[in-house]
Amino acid sequence: MLVLTACGVTPHPPLTADQINPLQDFDYIIGPGDEIEIFVWGNEELTTTVDVRPDGKITTRLVEDIVASGKTPTALARDIEEAYSEYVRSAVVSVIVEGFVSIPSQQIRVVGEAASPLKIPFSKHMTLLDLMIEVGGLTDYADGNRAILIRYFNGKQESYTLRLDDMLEDxxxxxNLALYPGDIVIIPESWF
Known part of the structure; x- marks a missing residue:
């Protein structure tokens, strides 16, 4: 008698959107290449739009080399207020990110059997369906119900099986589920 056994990894069972750990709050983190508008209330001559340099810093009209990368817009605004306090009494600053380029942790990546695998900047309230529209759906060879979502949550990598065929075909x-910065969707090829 011949007995055959197979070793393999059993993927996590498919989950619905409410079963995946949602991130409680998302604050955009500024990164190199982002275009930011700095608005100084009551001092329009100091209002400017600048790009974050590759070294993560920006230069404003009064202060050079302020580190912007790795900060939220609010944190950067407070830093600029502090830097301007030497020149402007009680400066009130707002920072608005106008052009999102940013770092990979702020992007969503799709690899494998997507019609157009790519990386796109994360935008708040982005869903899996939005992502599938962006990449043009699946190839004819994709096994959408074996697709995997890789997400980092509280410093740990977690993976979830997605049901892309169920969503797109049925x-x-x-x-459908909410996506978060840094998510990676891997779409495997069908076995037959």
Missing amino acids: GDISA
Whole structure:
């Protein structure tokens, strides 16, 4: 008698959107290449738009080399207020990110059997369906119900099985879920 056994990794069972750990709050983190508008209330001559340099710093009209990369817009605004306090009494600064380029941790990446695998900047309230529209859907060879979402949550990598075929072919909207910065979607090829 011949007994055959197979070793393999059993993927996590498919999950619905409410079963995946949602990130509680998302604050955009400024990165190199981002275009930011600095608005100084009551001092329009100091209002400017600048790009974050590759070294992560910006230069404003009064202060050179302020580190912007790795900060939220609010944190950067407070730093600029502090730097301007030497020149402007009670400066009130707002920072608005106008052009998002940023760092990979702020992007969503799709690899494998997407019609157009790519990376795109994260935008708040982005869903899996939005991402599938952006990449043009799946190839004819994709196994969408074996697709994997890789997400880093509280410093740990977690992976979830997605149900892309159910969502795209059958209209099962329960397979749609919110995406978060740094998410990676891997779409495997069908075995047959």
